[in-house]
């Protein structure tokens with residue numbers, strides 16, 4: 306089997322999610338945005354697909370790097386293809402990003418599963434077919450009845466528990482919210498949620514990513530009194546030694562890194578430096594399912610859990626093939642959005658959750674997505 310073509314379709318999709326000036330999502334009026342789907346196709350017509358923002362898989366990246374490596378290759382040689390693409394990164398003038406690597410790697414996993422008529426988590430070696438989810442709440446806002454006050458968070462948390470979630474993560478207020486960041490307000494929101502849901506629901510925080518050491522320490526000490534399960538990204542992850550200092554000075558587990566560059570290599574250094582108690586990976590953060598699995602197994606060797614960043618089929622697969630991963634991050638959630646409505650370009654949710662808070666893996670082949678190609682082709686931009 307040989308790869309004959311790599312192509313991208315860009316299409317219009319409708320969403321109620323809007324990015325703020327820091328890139329964090331908030332609810333707003335329905336509007337159209339562009340989405341891309343990368344397709345790898347073999348000479349026998351086998352295909353693998355993965356979705357990404359068009360700029361991640363733009364023509365220059367596909368023509369200059371991806372096709373140069375993939376065309377003519379065996380699509381089952383994922384490790385070889387990943388290594389060759391990763392080596393292109395240094396000479397790509399930063400044009401070939403980890404996120405682009407991730408999309409290609411995921412499309413190859415999708416192709417393998419579709420060709421063998423097997424879900425990717427079974428190809429890799431499943432540990433489970435359903436995964437407990439935590440509800441990952443959007444960053445706070447100043448919307449009336451949204452996430453503008455600690456009480457808003459408390460009320461929303463009650464609804465999430467009623468939906469079935471057994472874990473909840475708060476993203477608290479960050480700029481451009483006018484008065485943010487504010488450790489005391491973060492702790493008020495966390496206290497309101499703990500009060501609302503009681504002692505048995507697992508709670509976590511993903512805080513303002515640029516607090517000082519003293520602010521992060523104050524936040525962590527307050528969370529310890531509230532029985533939170535982890536503190537995530539309260540400091541700039543470019544300073545690993547600062548995280549080692551925080552982990553040394555707190556009892557609450559420090560989780561990371563999420564946004565630090567360097568794939569699974571960086572995550573090995575964080576373990577070695579004692580910069581986290583729970584490791585973090587993410588398919589789009591480390592360059593694909595292939596390196597995310599390496600990160601997960603690395604953590605296992607050190608008796609550590611590794612939590613996966615982000616929702617979506619590919620991240621769900623990594624949680625399903627790993628014993629040392631407690632949760633699937635389902636989100637981002639907001640009182641004004643109906644997460645279970647899904648996307649107009651998929652015929653079904655990638656992460657359906659039952660009333661007990663378990664997300665079930667699809668038994669469809671590959672990544673398991675039920676893609677609405679009619680919708681895509683009827684809404685093509687190019």
Ligand SMILES: O=C(O)[C@H](O)[C@@H](O)[C@@H](O)C(=O)NO
Nearest residue numbers: 328329330511563614615637
């Ligand atoms: O942009 C971000 O900070 C992340 O995407 C955030 O919204 C969320 O996905 C996260 O940090 N989860 O852990």
Ligand SMILES: [Mg+2]
Nearest residue numbers: 511537538563
């Ligand atoms: Mg995070």
